[in-house]
Amino acid sequence: MARAYRFELVKLVSQWRIRLLVLACWTAPALFVAGVSRQSTLPTDTLFGRWMHATGWAGxxxxxxxxxxxxxxxLTSVVTGDVFACEDRLGTWRHLLVAVRSPRRIFAAKALxxxxxxxxxxxxxxxxxTAGGLLAVGNQPLVGLDGHLLAPGxxxxRVLLAWTCALAPTLxxxxxxxLGSVALGRSPTGLLLPALVALALQVAQTLPLPVAVRLALPGYAFLSWNGLFTEPAQLRPLLVGVAVGLVWAVLATALALLLFLRRDFTNPAHDGSGRRAVTVGLLPLxxxxxxTVAVIAGTTDPLGSGIGQEKVQRSVATAFAHLYRIQTGQLHRPAVTEEQLAVTAACTKGDGRQAQEGPGNDWRCVVSWHLPGVRLTxxxxxxLDVASDGRYVADGDGPKEVNGYFLxxxxxxxxxxxxxxxxxxVGLLPTPPPKG
Known part of the structure; x- marks a missing residue:
């Protein structure tokens, strides 16, 4: 097994496109992050993009x-989408079987x-x-998604945990x-299958799906990692997304092995079986x-979006309180605490006469707070522009002295x-209100 794995690994790494991808992945992100961090215009439409000037951990x-x-x-399309199909194009299955003498060992070596x-x-x-961000900006605190400051350590x-959680949907x-490489043979559809599935999942996440369906899709952990950057962390959606991704990885690998063991290697013109790909591959997934939808629906509202008025108000008030303290420190004003500010938010969607839930760019919030020794509120x-996955962008609309200007x-x-x-x-799953 060790020799077969080493042989397959050397065969993969010897391909020029794999070497080029490895070189690009280990150099291009550093150059990109360092270059963007030095620009006057930041990708504010990207999560944490507005903080790339302030800390290297945003990159x-x-x-x-x-x-x-x-x-x-x-990347997964280029690597795993071609790992079995390349043997079909080259006609080398018979030589590989003679050398290894075990289809199971061949599959394990290629998969590993x-x-x-x-x-x-x-x-x-x-x-x-990470290296590009730290070298260009430095090891500074990071502002979380609820406005509180995260120490560099x-x-x-949390950055490490976020990338680790993203491994589940990647797997x-x-x-x-x-599965596509085994089931579809030399067909280019097998090579493109991961990219096509990922594109379909991205489109699905932008639709107003029920929260149970949204969390049941294998790519949700690519979005739910942002729950690590709140206090307390929104772990339930993240853990569900990671578990779903891992279950998909195990099932798709098992189906690929089943199809591989049933293959007729005596046919040199094998191009996969469409019928078998549907019955053994598509239907089980x-x-x-x-x-998964049925299991998640048992713990939440099966038809709701997970975005409600109370959740939006609580999130906006919490973020404003933390960010107000940061602004107070910038202006060298007397320090205040969240308890002293007693921030509240009154949010409405649209004209207030429709259902006060769901995503949309028609949310409006009025935030109120108190300062010690000041009678006026x-x-x-x-x-607010609230996305289907719970992420929102709050755009200040006055007064000018507080949030009406970017400086x-x-x-x-x-x-x-x-x-x-x-x-x-906004956490899509029900969460208990914070203590105090």
Missing amino acids: PLVMLGFAGTWALPL AGLTVVLLLVAGLACSS DAAL ALAALGL AGLVAV GQAVYQ VRTPLGDAPNPLWQFDGT
Whole structure:
């Protein structure tokens, strides 16, 4: 087994496109993050993009968002989507069977070699983007998605956990690549299967799906890692997404092995069996989705979006309180605590007469707070764009002294206003209200 694995790994790494991918994954993210961090315009439409000037830990999170959307599906397609099909194109199955003498050993060696290369590419993306961010900006605290500051050590741990959790959907896509490579033979559809499935999952996540269906899709962990950057962390959606991804990886790999063991290697013109690919490959995965939806629906509202008025108000108020304290420190004003501010938020969707739930860019929040020794109540207005996955962008709409301008005048000069715009997230699964 060790010799077969080493042989398959050397065969994979000897391909010029694999070497080029390894080189790109270990160098390009560092250059990208360092270059963007030095620009005057930041990718504010990307999660943590607005903080790339402030801390080096924002860079690997921006790269993780890009990787989950585009890079990782394409990488798994190139690596595992071709690991079996290349033998069909070259006509080398008979030679491989004579050398190894065990279809199970051949499958295990190819699957492990593909997994090794995929892990090497993911590690390159994570390490390179982290190095680029730290070298370009520095080891500074990171502002979480609820506005609280994460110390550099805490930020490093959560970045590592976020990339580790993203391995679950990556393994699911890699297993789908194995399944497509075995089931479809030399057909290019097998090579493109992980990328096509990832594209379909991205489209599905933008639709107003019930939360039970959304969490049952194998790519949800590419989105739910942002729950690590709140306090307390929103772990339930993340753990569900990781578990679903791992179950998909195991089932798709087992189906690929079943198809491989049933294959007739005496036919040199084998191009896969469409009927067998549907009955052994597609139907079990569709059944897995149905079972997962039923299990998740038993613990939450099976038809709801998971985004409700109370959750939005609680999230906006918490984020504003933390960010207000950061702004207070910038302006060298007397320090206040969240308890002293007693921040509340009143949020409405649309004209207030429709259902106060669900995603949309028509959420409006009025935030109120109190300062010690001041009788008047402070108020600020925000326009919210809430996405289907619970992430939202709050855009300040006055007053100008609080959130109406992107800079604040500090004793040391102008500085970015943390209350002007900020990112936040709403947990889709029911969570108990915070204590106190």
